[in-house]
Amino acid sequence: MRATVLHAPRDIRLDDVADPQLLHDTDAIVRVVAACVCGSDLWSYRGVHPDPHPVRIGHEFVGIVESVGADVSAVAPGDFVIAPFMYADNTCLLCRHGVHTSCPNGGIWGRPDRHGQDNDGGQGELVRVPQADGTLVTTPEQPDQAMVAHLLTLTDVFPTGHHAAVAAGVTAGSNVVVVGDGAVGLSAVLAAKRLGAASVVAMSRHEDRQQLARQFGADHVVAERGKAGAGLVRELFDGIGADHVLECVGTKESMEQAMRSARPGGRIGYVGIPHDAEVNLPSMFGRNIGIAGGVAPVRGYIEGLLPDVLSGAVRPGDVFDLTLPLDKVAEGYRAMDERTAIKSMLTL
Amino acid sequence: MRATVLHAPRDIRLDDVADPQLLHDTDAIVRVVAACVCGSDLWSYRGVHPDPHPVRIGHEFVGIVESVGADVSAVAPGDFVIAPFMYADNTCLLCRHGVHTSCPNGGIWGRPDRHGQDNDGGQGELVRVPQADGTLVTTPEQPDQAMVAHLLTLTDVFPTGHHAAVAAGVTAGSNVVVVGDGAVGLSAVLAAKRLGAASVVAMSRHEDRQQLARQFGADHVVAERGKAGAGLVRELFDGIGADHVLECVGTKESMEQAMRSARPGGRIGYVGIPHDAEVNLPSMFGRNIGIAGGVAPVRGYIEGLLPDVLSGAVRPGDVFDLTLPLDKVAEGYRAMDERTAIKSMLTL
Numbered sequence: 001m002r003a004t005v006l007h008a009p010r011d012i013r014l015d016d017v018a019d020p021q022l023l024h025d026t027d028a029i030v031r032v033v034a035a036c037v038c039g040s041d042l043w044s045y046r047g048v049h050p051d052p053h054p055v056r057i058g059h060e061f062v063g064i065v066e067s068v069g070a071d072v073s074a075v076a077p078g079d080f081v082i083a084p085f086m087y088a089d090n091t092c093l094l095c096r097h098g099v100h101t102s103c104p105n106g107g108i109w110g111r112p113d114r115h116g117q118d119n120d121g122g123q124g125e126l127v128r129v130p131q132a133d134g135t136l137v138t139t140p141e142q143p144d145q146a147m148v149a150h151l152l153t154l155t156d157v158f159p160t161g162h163h164a165a166v167a168a169g170v171t172a173g174s175n176v177v178v179v180g181d182g183a184v185g186l187s188a189v190l191a192a193k194r195l196g197a198a199s200v201v202a203m204s205r206h207e208d209r210q211q212l213a214r215q216f217g218a219d220h221v222v223a224e225r226g227k228a229g230a231g232l233v234r235e236l237f238d239g240i241g242a243d244h245v246l247e248c249v250g251t252k253e254s255m256e257q258a259m260r261s262a263r264p265g266g267r268i269g270y271v272g273i274p275h276d277a278e279v280n281l282p283s284m285f286g287r288n289i290g291i292a293g294g295v296a297p298v299r300g301y302i303e304g305l306l307p308d309v310l311s312g313a314v315r316p317g318d319v320f321d322l323t324l325p326l327d328k329v330a331e332g333y334r335a336m337d338e339r340t341a342i343k344s345m346l347t348l
Numbered sequence: 349m350r351a352t353v354l355h356a357p358r359d360i361r362l363d364d365v366a367d368p369q370l371l372h373d374t375d376a377i378v379r380v381v382a383a384c385v386c387g388s389d390l391w392s393y394r395g396v397h398p399d400p401h402p403v404r405i406g407h408e409f410v411g412i413v414e415s416v417g418a419d420v421s422a423v424a425p426g427d428f429v430i431a432p433f434m435y436a437d438n439t440c441l442l443c444r445h446g447v448h449t450s451c452p453n454g455g456i457w458g459r460p461d462r463h464g465q466d467n468d469g470g471q472g473e474l475v476r477v478p479q480a481d482g483t484l485v486t487t488p489e490q491p492d493q494a495m496v497a498h499l500l501t502l503t504d505v506f507p508t509g510h511h512a513a514v515a516a517g518v519t520a521g522s523n524v525v526v527v528g529d530g531a532v533g534l535s536a537v538l539a540a541k542r543l544g545a546a547s548v549v550a551m552s553r554h555e556d557r558q559q560l561a562r563q564f565g566a567d568h569v570v571a572e573r574g575k576a577g578a579g580l581v582r583e584l585f586d587g588i589g590a591d592h593v594l595e596c597v598g599t600k601e602s603m604e605q606a607m608r609s610a611r612p613g614g615r616i617g618y619v620g621i622p623h624d625a626e627v628n629l630p631s632m633f634g635r636n637i638g639i640a641g642g643v644a645p646v647r648g649y650i651e652g653l654l655p656d657v658l659s660g661a662v663r664p665g666d667v668f669d670l671t672l673p674l675d676k677v678a679e680g681y682r683a684m685d686e687r688t689a690i691k692s693m694l695t696l
Contacts, residue, residue, distance in 0.1 A: 093586055094612055099636050102612035167638065238441055255629075264442055264450035267640065274629040281603075281622040288447050290515065290640025292615065294633040 003124025004329050007054045009047030010337075012330050017056075020120050020128035025071035028132030030081060034148050035061040035123045036320065037332050037344045038085070038156055039182050040273060045333050048275075056110040058123025059085040060155040062148060065136070066126070074133040080143060081136040082306075083122070083129060084298035085109070085156045090134030100299040105131055122155075123329055123346060137302045139310070149317030149345055150309045153187065154302050157343070158316040160271050161187030161248065162305060163296035165195055168244035168269030172196030175237050177261045178218075180248030181209040183319045183343040184271060186216055188246040190316055193217030194308065201233055201242070203257065208321070209342060215318065225253070230260035242266060247293075252276045262289050269293045320345040351472025352677045355402045357395030358685075360678050365404075368468050368476035373419035376480030378429060382500050383409040383471045384668065385680050385692045386433075387530050388621055393681050396623075404458040406471025407433040408503040410496065413484070414474065422481040428491060429484040430654075431470070431477060432646035433457070433504045438482030448647040453479055470503075471677055471694060485650045487658070497665030497693055498657045501535065502650050505691070506664040508619050509535030510653060511644035512594035513543055516617030520544030523585050525609045526566075528596030529557040531667045531691040532619060534564055536594040538664055541565030542656065549581055549590070551605065556669070557690060563666065573601070578608035590614060595641070600624045610637050617641045668693040 005015045020029055035058050043049045044057060065079045075081055088095055088103035095103050107113050110121035113130050120127040129135055143151055161184050170176055176192045178185050181204035192200050193216065201220045202213035210221045222232045234241050241263035247254055250272025258268050259279070270277075270293040279291060308314045322341035324332050325348075332344030353363045368377055383406050391397045392405060413427045423429055436443055436451035443451050455461050458469035461478050468475040477483055491499055509532050518524055524540045526533050529552035540548050541564065549568045550561035558569045570580045582589050589611035595602055598620025606616045607627070618625075618641040627639060656662045670689035672680050673696075680692030 093588060097588075097611070097613050099611075099613035102635060240441060240445075263445070263447075265445050265447035265645075270633070274633050277629055279627060279629060281625055281627060285618070285622050285642040287450060288640075288642035288645065290638065292636075292638025292640070294636035297613075297636065 001125040002326065004057050004121060005054045006044055006051065006057045010045060012045060012057070012333050014327050014329055017124070020126050022067060022069045023117055023128065024115070024130065025069040026131055026133065028068045028072055028075060028129045028136065029066045030061070030063040030083065030127045030129055030136070031066045032061045032063040032122070032125055032127060032348050034152050034348065035326070035346045036152055037336055037346070039184065039336070041333070042337055045337060056121035056124070058121040059109040060152065061122035061127060062152050062155065063127070068132060072132045075136050075138055079138045081138050082151055082154045082302055083127070083136055084302060086298070087129060087131050087135040088299050089131045090299060095134070098297055098300045100297040101295045123326070125326070125348060135299065137306070139306070147310070149320050150315060152345065153316040153319060154305060154309060156298060157183045157187045157319060158191065159298040159301035159305060160184050160296040161189070161246070162191035162301055164188045164246035164248060164269035164271040164293055165191045165244070166269070167293035168246055168267045170195045170197050170244045173198045174243045175199040176244045176246060177201045177203065177233050177242040178246045178248060179203050179254050179258045179261065180272060181206060181213060182248065185246070185248035186212050186319055186342070187316055188248050189213050189218050190216040190314055192246065194314055199236070201236060203229060212318065212342070225257060227260065229257060233261045237263065240264065244269065248272050250274045250277050252278065255279060259283065259289060264288055267292065271296055319343050323347060349473040350674065352405050352469060353402045354392055354399065354405045358393060360393060360405070360681050362675050362677055365472070368474050370415060370417045371465055371476065372463070372478065373417040374479055374481065376416045376420055376423060376477045376484065377414045378409070378411040378431065378475050378477055378484070379414045380409045380411040380470070380473055380475060380696050382496050382696065383674070383694045384500055385684055385694070386504055387532065387684070389681070390685055393685060404469035404472070406469040407457040408500065409470035409475060410500050410503065411475070416480060420480045423484050423486055427486045429486050430499055430502045430650055431475070431484055432650060434646070435477060435479050435483040436647050437479045438647060443482070443648070446645055446648045448645040449643045471674070473674070473696060483647065485654070487654070495658070497668050498663060500693065501664040501667060502653060502657060504646060505531045505535045505667060506539065507646040507649040507653060508532050508644040509537070509594070509596065510539035510649055512536045512596060512617035512619040512641055513539045513592070514617065515641035516592035516594055516615045518543045518545055518592045521546045522591045523547040524592045524594060525549045525551065525581050525590040526594045526596060527551050527602050527605045527609065528620060529554060529561065530596065533594070533596035534560050534667055534690070535664055536596050537561050537566050538564040538662055540594065542662055547584070549584060551577060560666065560690070573605060575608065577605060581609045585611065588612065592617065596620050598622045598625050600626060603627060607631065607637060612636055615640065619644055667691050671695060
């Protein structure tokens with residue numbers, strides 16, 4: 001089969017590799033229908049993350065089950081399935097607490113599994129799925145072509161934006177600032193409005209992203225950053241700042257922006273992988289700012305979000321502004337790296 | 349009148365000072381019935397906080413209203429009142445959000461008020477109370493002598509422990525670890541049990557404090573610290589750690605202990621004033637640990653806690669293990685500094 005392999009920073013190729021096999025009775029093999037490139041893939045692509053090379057890559061995919069191991073009962077060949085960006089057994093205590101990302105039987109695509117066995121990345125034709133019963137979520141019927149993009153967002157960006165909103169405690173009627181206008185930030189706007197936020201500010205300096213933020217329900221767009229941006233947020237929100245701030249970047253600047261934008265007693269939901277981000281605990285203490293979030297336990301959210309996606313009540317797949325066939329995967333990375341695309345979808 | 353004055357680190361005296369006067373129509377004068385020494389007073393006492401000297405000190409007192417300004421209507425001369433450790437108007441948007449500690453008309457005892465006028469500390473015979481209507485909470489009737497200690501804890505330690513539990517999201521049936529066996533930590537044990545926690549671990553190495561923790565409802569005491577302590581916590585809680593951790597110290601070690609003791613997806617409520625405490629954001633991110641809390645907005649909690657105090661359902665005043673007349677205030681500080689007392693109460 002063909003699968004995406006990162007050979008060195010910015011050297012990404014579609015290679016011929018061995019087809020995956022069922023290795024455990026709990027495995028399934030899925031034929032990928034669509035995959036996509038994540039902002040976090042860019043850290044590897046740019047060489048910021050120290051990866052082994054060559055390395056399989058990609059962790060967002062939907063597809064059709066091709067075969068299943070003897071112990072798999074929840075999915076069957078022919079099922080259309082959504083795969084969260086980490087696999088998990090969905091039965092252990094931590095999964096039952098909703099923290100599937102800490103499942104002791106879980107892991108991430110493209111890295112060795114807990115048996116030390118190689119694991120496929122999501123940007124390829126076939127994927128061996130460990131813990132298939134716990135990991136995969138089926139759709140009630142085969143989706144039409146137009147629905148695939150929306151379902152694909154359920155593997156990562158949409159539930160990650162949702163996690164930011166949930167961790168920040170967004171409720172009906174509250175007000176929200178979203179820091180970050182990447183695919184996750186835009187998804188967080190959508191998620192906050194879906195949860196009933198009365199007013200959502202999207203912080204964005206890019207015309208195309210501002211437009212998508214508004215389409216996703218943002219009530220205001222603030223282009224300014226730093227103290228000026230926080231000042232505008234305070235003006236919009238009673239002179240005190242936002243109840244909830246969704247931090248969707250992970251840099252020092254974005255976290256500072258989030259802290260500045262929250263009102264005393266406000267809560268930050270953070271889902272941007274912290275690279276150089278830090279928090280000033282004494283300042284948080286004095287203002288009673290809370291922070292929660294982390295790597296999004298997507299698996300626990302998919303079933304809750306799926307009905308609104310299938311009904312068309314939300315259209316999270318509009319975040320894809322570039323769709324390419326899998327053999328143009330390098331172009332998909334380049335477009336995101338150069339910020340000419342918000343998010344690239346790969347079709348098979 | 350006589351009031352406690354810190355003249356230099358560890359030089360604390362009861363001095364003769366001018367009686368306070370009503371300066372604003374929103375002021376009241378309160379005759380103190382009982383006051384106490386706070387762990388945070390020790391930072392000033394020890395010279396760790398850079399205070400001006402001489403400086404008035406103390407921020408926990410209950411008493412009887414002596415006189416009120418023209419605009420005061422909620423309290424009247426003769427009322428027994430509880431004063432939270434910060435005053436606030438209790439009407440502004442931030443107070444209505446429950447963040448009385450960020451009230452723009454608020455402040456702390458012993459420091460100049462927003463008019464630049466000197467403000468009495470709580471460890472004296474009389475206190476001018478700004479924003480008296482918003483600040484003071486009356487009891488339905490004059491309490492008897494034995495009840496005074498319990499009411500006095502409502503000025504700070506008991507609601508501060510309660511704030512840790514609320515910020516950590518303690519609910520009925522959840523499990524909790526309390527880091528810190530000072531008066532606040534012990535109060536946090538009491539608060540967590542009052543909120544219905546199924547199992548509370550008090551981390552304490554001191555026999556007398558362990559005993560009080562058990563009296564306040566702790567189900568387990570863990571004397572070990574660091575990784576060993578966290579290991580014991582995991583053993584007690586399903587091998588994964590605690591749902592909620594209440595951090596009641598504010599040091600680097602105590603915050604690390606809190607982080608280590610929380611399960612993935614757990615929440616830390618922190619009320620220890622952070623001195624050298626910091627958090628490791630990437631580690632929190634990976635484990636989905638949230639942290640919330642800060643300087644406790646005590647004013648918003650007093651009315652909710654008062655009925656259980658008056659009924660005797662909780663006995664938070666048992667945290668006082670040393671009671672002295674005000675003129676022995678120096679002894680009260682020394683005992684807490686040398687850790688021969690958990691918390692000193694001063695009677696007038």
